[in-house]
Amino acid sequence: MDPIIATEDLKKIYRLGKVDTPALRGVTLQIQDGEFAAIVGPSGCGKSTLLYLLGGLASPTSGRIFVDGNEYSSMTDAERTRFRRHKVGFVFQRFNLLPTLTARGNIALAQAIHDHGYDPHRFQSVTEMLGIGAKLDHRPFALSGGEQQRVAIARAVVCEPKILLADEPTGNLDSGNSQLVLNMLRTLNRSLHQTILMITHNPEAAAISDRIIHMRDGLVIED
Amino acid sequence: MIGKMIIANVLHRPIRTIVSILAVAIEVGMVLLVVGMTTGMLSQAAARIQGVGADVMVQPSGASLFLGVSAAPMPIKIADLIEQLPHVQAVAPVLLQFNTSGTGGLNLVYGIDPKTFAKVSGGFVFYSGGPLRNPWDVLVDDFYARSKRVKVGDTINLLGHDFHIAGVVEHGKGARLFIPLKTAQDMSGSKNRASIFFVKCTDVGYTDSVLAAVKKLLPDHNVLSVREYMSMMTSNNLPELSDFVTVMIGIAVGIGFLVIFLSMYTTITERTREIGILKSLGASKAYVINAILQEAGLMCIIGIAVGIGGTIGLKILIESNFPTIPVNLTVLWVIRAGALAIGGGLIGSFYPALRAARLDPIDALGYE
Numbered sequence A: 001m002d003p004i005i006a007t008e009d010l011k012k013i014y015r016l017g018k019v020d021t022p023a024l025r026g027v028t029l030q031i032q033d034g035e036f037a038a039i040v041g042p043s044g045c046g047k048s049t050l051l052y053l054l055g056g057l058a059s060p061t062s063g064r065i066f067v068d069g070n071e072y073s074s075m076t077d078a079e080r081t082r083f084r085r086h087k088v089g090f091v092f093q094r095f096n097l098l099p100t101l102t103a104r105g106n107i108a109l110a111q112a113i114h115d116h117g118y119d120p121h122r123f124q125s126v127t128e129m130l131g132i133g134a135k136l137d138h139r140p141f142a143l144s145g146g147e148q149q150r151v152a153i154a155r156a157v158v159c160e161p162k163i164l165l166a167d168e169p170t171g172n173l174d175s176g177n178s179q180l181v182l183n184m185l186r187t188l189n190r191s192l193h194q195t196i197l198m199i200t201h202n203p204e205a206a207a208i209s210d211r212i213i214h215m216r217d218g219l220v221i222e223d
Numbered sequence B: 001m002i003g004k005m006i007i008a009n010v011l012h013r014p015i016r017t018i019v020s021i022l023a024v025a026i027e028v029g030m031v032l033l034v035v036g037m038t039t040g041m042l043s044q045a046a047a048r049i050q051g052v053g054a055d056v057m058v059q060p061s062g063a064s065l066f067l068g069v070s071a072a073p074m075p076i077k078i079a080d081l082i083e084q085l086p087h088v089q090a091v092a093p094v095l096l097q098f099n100t101s102g103t104g105g106l107n108l109v110y111g112i113d114p115k116t117f118a119k120v121s122g123g124f125v126f127y128s129g130g131p132l133r134n135p136w137d138v139l140v141d142d143f144y145a146r147s148k149r150v151k152v153g154d155t156i157n158l159l160g161h162d163f164h165i166a167g168v169v170e171h172g173k174g175a176r177l178f179i180p181l182k183t184a185q186d187m188s189g190s191k192n193r194a195s196i197f198f199v200k201c202t203d204v205g206y207t208d209s210v211l212a213a214v215k216k217l218l219p220d221h222n223v224l225s226v227r228e229y230m231s232m233m234t235s236n237n238l239p240e241l242s243d244f245v246t247v248m249i250g251i252a253v254g255i256g257f258l259v260i261f262l263s264m265y266t267t268i269t270e271r272t273r274e275i276g277i278l279k280s281l282g283a284s285k286a287y288v289i290n291a292i293l294q295e296a297g298l299m300c301i302i303g304i305a306v307g308i309g310g311t312i313g314l315k316i317l318i319e320s321n322f323p324t325i326p327v328n329l330t331v332l333w334v335i336r337a338g339a340l341a342i343g344g345g346l347i348g349s350f351y352p353a354l355r356a357a358r359l360d361p362i363d364a365l366g367y368e
C-alpha cells in the first residue's frame, strides 16, 4: 500500500537577511496510513519545520512531499490551501484556540471553513470521545490547559482529516493532563484509524506511539 | 459561523467598535445635514420667490440666482416700460437689502412699494397689525416673529436703523422682512432704483409671450420666468454651493474612510495570531478578506443606521428650534449617504484585509 505521507530529500533553508539557516537538510520519510508516529530530537533540529512543510503551511526549498498521493510542489497556493483544509488537521503546543469564540464556536468554525459545513453527528461523536461535551459553551480562558488542548484536537479532527499533525501537544500540560491528551490521541488512532504525526520532547509520550523517528541537525538519524 | 466570529470580534473591543460606528454615523449625518440644509434653504428660497405671485422676473445682467447678490440696481422707470407691454397686469419693483445687524444672522429685506407689490402678490395676509405707513415701518413674517420673539409695536434694528414693526404677515412672499421702497433706496443710496421687477401677467397663459416681449425690450437684462427660476434653484446651478457641498461630502467620507482603515488595521495587527490559526485550519485568502470586509461592513451598517436616526432627530430638533432653517431629507440622499459610507468603509478596510490575507501563517502563529 502507498504511504499516506512520503518525502524525498526534503530541504528547507530559512533566509533572514544575509544569514541562511538550514532547518532541514534532506529528509526522506514515509508514514503509512493509520500509523501513530512520534518525532523526537533536540531543540532546533527542524521538527516543527518538517511538520509545517507536511501540512502545507510553508514551502520547502527543495525536495518533494506526497500526501495521500498528491505532490505539493505541483499545486498552486490556493490548491494547497484547499488540500490542507480537507486532509490536514493541526494541533499546537499553545492550543491556538480563538479566544473570542466558545469551545463549540472554535470547533464549528473548522467545519464552517471546511466546505461541507456543520455536521452535527461528527461534531457530537468527536466532542464525546474527547470528553468536552459539558464544556462546549465555555470560552478558552474558562477552560484548563488540558481541556483547551482537547478542544483543539476536536477542532483538528472534526473534519476527518487524513493526517493529524501535532507539534508538542503536551508541551504546556502537567503530567495528568498530558496523559489524558495522549490517551485521546491513542484512542483516535485506534478506533478511527487516524494517522498521527506527533512531535514531542517527552519520552513517555513517544512511548505510546507505534514508531519513533529521531531527528538531529535537520536530518532523520534513526527510525 | 463566520457571522458569529465577526460578532465576537466586534464585541471584543467595544470602544473601538463604538468609535468606528460613531465615525460612520457622523459621516452619514454630515452628508445628510449639509445636503438637507442646502437643498432645504434653496427650495425654501425658491418657494418664497414663487410665493410672490409673479410670472416673470427681471434682474440686471450678471445677477446671481441667489437674489440680492447682484450687480448695480436698475432705474425704476423701466417698470413703466414693462407695464405698457401687452398682457402685463402689474409690475412690482423691489430693492433687495441684506440685513446683518441686530440679533445676527443674514436676513433678506425687500424694499417694496406696497401698492404694486400687492397687485402682483394679491396682498399680504396679516396675522396682526397693518400695512406699511411710515418710512421706518417694517413688516415681518410669522416665522421671523416666532424665532426672534417679536410682535407688532416692537422696535427692531435693521440695516443700522431702528424700525417699528407695523404688522406680522403670513410667510412665503419673497422675504421675511419688508420695508418701504423709498426707505430702502435712501438707505442704500440707490435713488429711484430697484434690483428686481416682479411682473404679473393678465393670465398665466401669457407668460411666454410677455417673457419674449420683455427680453426684446431689455436685451441686456436677466429675464426669467418664475417657472424657469424654480427649476434652476438647485445647487448644481449654483457653483459656489455645489462646490461647498462636494467639499463637505468629501470631508465626511474621508473621516469615515480613515477611521475604518485605522480600526481594521489595528484589528488585524492585534489578531495576527488568530489569522494564522484560521489559515492553519485551511481558510483561503478570500475567506480572510471576506471576514474582515464583513466586519467593517457590519460596523458601517450600524453606523449608517445610527447616522440616519441621529439626522432625523437633529432635523426635528433644528426645525422646532429654528423654524427658518429647513432640513430636506430625501430617500435618494439617504441611499446615497449610505452607499458612500459603505463604499468608503470597504475601501478603507480593503488594504488591511489584503495584508491579513497575505500573512505568512507560520510567522502569524509565532506572533505574540
Ligand SMILES: Nc1ncnc2c1ncn2[C@@H]1O[C@H](COP(=O)(O)OP(=O)(O)OP(=O)(O)O)[C@@H](O)[C@H]1O
Pocket (backbone or CB within 6 Å): A014, A015, A016, A021, A022, A023, A042, A043, A044, A045, A046, A047, A048, A049, A050, B362
Ligand atoms: N521563521 C524562521 N526564520 C528563520 N529561522 C527559523 C525560522 N523558524 C525556524 N528557524 C530555524 O530553523 C531551525 C529549526 O527550527 P524548528 O522550529 O523546526 O526546530 P524544532 O526542532 O521545532 O525546535 P523546538 O524543539 O525548539 O521546537 C532552527 O535553527 C530555527 O532557529
Ligand SMILES: [Mg+2]
Pocket (backbone or CB within 6 Å): A047, A048, A049, A167
Ligand atoms: Mg518546534
